[in-house]
Amino acid sequence: MSVWGVVLAGGGGTRFGGLKQFAVLGGQTLLERVVDIAARSCDGVVVVLPAGHEWPGKGVQATGGSTRAESVRAGLAALPEDAEIVCITDAAHPLASPLLYDRVITAVRGGAAAALPGLPLTDAVKKLENDPVSGAEGILGLAGATTPAGGSVSAQMPMAFDLPTLRRAHEQIADAVEDSGMVAALGGRVVVVPGEPTNVHVTTPAELTVAQALLPLV
Structure with a gap:
């Protein structure tokens, strides 16, 4: 079965303070690193870039849209006709290992409609509610409902x-929010494979620093 990757790199990097896909980690940009890793498990890679940007690296290039879903659709439109499985990732997950790509691809080869890596939560999750006292330094909001950690995973x-x-x-x-939810909403079988603790999601400069510290471990 022909497997292609779609690397989403069309975001504006609002939380990061710039285009994080071009930030450097271990001598490569995040985008370069992700494309190189995806190419090990995929027959080809489509890179979805911000409007007005070009990238000299390898892979088919597409222009992203104003929403995540529009960017995914742009990537899907650029896939070859013989593609049967698509592996979607983004430049914000530069430490996902080739083994992780192989896990999700193998699960779909085995009959799942979709597969995602999940990291079991160990702390209870609190829903944030708006705090009527605004401007308090260091306060994110009021603590709302609690979700127990058991039985839940962080989707990677x-x-x-x-x-x-x-x-x-x-x-x-x-x-x-993400594509597996769309597939599940239509009744598709979405399975979870073991995720990786080192698969940090880089959305801020601080998380890039964490990824740099973890780099020797992956």
Whole structure:
């Protein structure tokens, strides 16, 4: 089965303070590193870039949209006709190992509609509510409902999909936080494979510093 990767790198980096996909980690930009790793497990890679940007690296290039879902659809449109499985990731997960890509791809080869890595939560999750006392230094908000950690995972990237199933999901659902939720909403079987503690999600300069510290471990 032909497997292609789509690397989402079309964001504006608001939380990071700039285009984080071009930030450097271990002598490579985040984007270069992710594309290199994805290419080890995929037959080809589509890179989705911000409008007006070009990238001299390898891979087919597409222009992202104003939402995440639009950027995914731009990447899907650039895939070759013989692609059967798509592995979607982003430049914000530069430490995901080749083994992690292989895990999600293998699960879809085995019949799942989608597969994602999950890292079991060990702390209870609190929902944040608006704090009527505004401007208090260091306060994120009021503590709301508590979700026990047991039985929940933090969803990571990359995620793999049966391509026809993912296309149908995008035809019927305009937008979502992430693609596996779209597939699940249509009744698709979405499985979770073991994630990696070192697979840090880089959204801020501080998290890039964490990724730099973890680099020797991956």
